[in-house]
Amino acid sequence: MSNLPENMVQLGSRRNIMREIREYGLIRAREVGAENVLDFSLGNPSVPPPPQVNDTIRAILDSPQGDSIHAYTTAQGDLAVRESLAASLTRRFGMHYGPDDLYITVGAAAGLCCCFRALACPGDEFVLMAPYFTEYDIFVRGNGGIPVVVPPDYDTFQPDMKALEAAIGPKTKALVVNSPNNPSGAIYSAETLTAMADLLRRKAAEYGHPIYLISDEPYREIVFQGFTVPWIPNFYDDTLVCYSYSKSISLPGERIGYVLVGEKVAEHKAVYAAICGAGRVLGYVNAPSLFQRVAAACDGLTSDLSIYQTNRDLLYNGLTSMGYTCVEPGGTFYLLLKSPVPDANEFCKRAQAYDLLFPPTDDFACPGWCRIAFCTTTEQVQKALPIFKKLAEEYGL
Template sequence: MVNERMYGLGAEPSAIRELFAYGMARKAEIGADSVFDFSIGNPSVPAPDAVKQAVLELMEEEPSALHGYSPAAGDPRVRAAVADHIRRRFDVPASPDQVYLTAGAAAGLAISICAVTEPGDEVVVIAPFFPEYQVWIETAGCTRVEVPAHVPDFQLDIDALDAAIGPATAAVIINSPNNPVGAVYTRENLEALAALLARKEAELGRKIYVISDEPYREITYGAEVPYVPCVWPRTIVCYSYSKSFSLPGERIGYIYVSDLMDDAAEVSTAVAGAGRALGFICAPVLFQRVIAACIDEPSDVASYAENRRLLTEGLGALGYEFVEPDGAFYLWVRALEDDAQAFSDRAKAHELLLVPSDSFGVPGWVRVSYCVSRATIERSMPAFKALMEEYRG
């Protein structure tokens, strides 16, 4: 016998990965140019040149040191470089002790949730939400509490959060810029969250952590992305280079436990413990070093901005309804029938791969990832048109 829950997770791939796998098979069958694969958030922009240069230079180093273990939390030089970057960029007193290098935001989130919860606690997520949150929350023995985003702007709904946060609430996960809707939480909205959490902490007599999931921090189209620790001190930032440097396969990111929280050292120790318990120690060492070498390198968002323009203009002209994204590289489009899965299936017949919204915790929408080539968007427009005509005549 194997573990039933783990068997279930292994047997049922996520809706995103399932569609992505279908797309790979379909491309092999009919040719890559004939499939409009908007399923997964795999960056289409190449990693910066500086990354390649850093790899080449590092390869000159002595191999056993270069490829050896680092301490569990990461190479001290890299932790120092990350802390220094956070200090300079956000004007907060970041110390290297509060930085823990991780295999992407995924590991960072799994660790952070385990670090600040006890089994039986509740973790609040904002719907629509990144589907893997559910897996990590359950693994920590906790319960997910869903709070719908405020419609139509998809900001945090402070009244709904007020109603949802109770004696069992240990943490609130927020993700801005947001996958899947592209919303960026305003400073005012985050300040309202902070005021609510301060009141709830006093009322309930417990600490409530914000886990800020930030892989898309750099991917914005002009919006300000406030640094959450400056607004709510009890924040754990889960950062990743998967999207900002287009390095999702290298599995590199970090946890930063804000120095501004009164229990910062204790939380960092629990982060180290959770990393140990989950086996997430010593993030990939070569890429720890690479990000330290490239830490101030800007992200290239020009082609995502152009894709966003093409897609929103194109779908707008065809009569689709969607949320105008301020960040990330996803468009949240209203399905043309209530059943998002059925709509996604009908889109498939036009070779359009759109992720149904159900696994993000809401019905009736699809997510269109526009981290694709410009040509994919241009060529997909007749298919989107035919799909619309199928529904609306």
């Protein structure tokens, strides 16, 4: 018998389902040719970073200080970087932020883990709004919290407020939201956020302690025509924002982001200190120094995101015309499709027989649906539609 934590062995043995499908697709590509494998599994941006990113990298490396750019920064992030980001956020969102409101992280995942570790006392609960990114449950449990899952309103994929109210209790420490949402693409409306904020304030007063809102926002800038993304701190003071540059400027492999703790957050200084302490415990200190500077210089820019609008329109209009039930994405580069049979795993396996690859969303706490990641070429979307049509006919849609 192994003298190791069983949960860690299990987590390392069972990989993220999207990555498993992605690896299967790479094997199939060697067998039948990459052009014949239509892989919609992984949320890897398909557009290059804006030109300013590489220009900034070259300028930094060619500067007189270029040789020292790879040195350690202050643990919570270089002061000049935090000053620059705070000024950018103040300008963009109309609320005052300072450098000591920001903790620079190794992507949004590290930011979320820092928040959970910083806030969780024994027995504390973190409310997760389904559908949610597969790793939330793992992040919460691994950092001392207890996840409490709230199902969505399946007609709108906005939060079910009655179910949310029932989930909040005296041990609730925080609510986690992700808008635009992975995997649904849904954006929480101003009406939804107003109702949510009112509920959290009422419950915080009832239980006599702050209930924080952790807003995971890596898709904040990927928004489609007719939709807007409200700035959640405008609705609720006790909001911690976790952000990543992975999607907006196509830098997923560089692992750079931040946690924002605005001055209006309850126990602001203590919460910020706890996040710094969590980063220290978890080893998330000194985020990559080069890309701290790149993020500061490029904050507010985006890659050319127009291909995602094109692909979204092709997929959503095409699939719904075939008889599929889909959630209209307001943002992100994902589309949620309802399986034509109760077990979405069966449907995904059937599609896989045609080398059309996408995951079921059981691990997103949304059984019976599938996630289509359309961060790919438009040609690939066009090639996939006839296969979806064939599947629709097979299942009698």
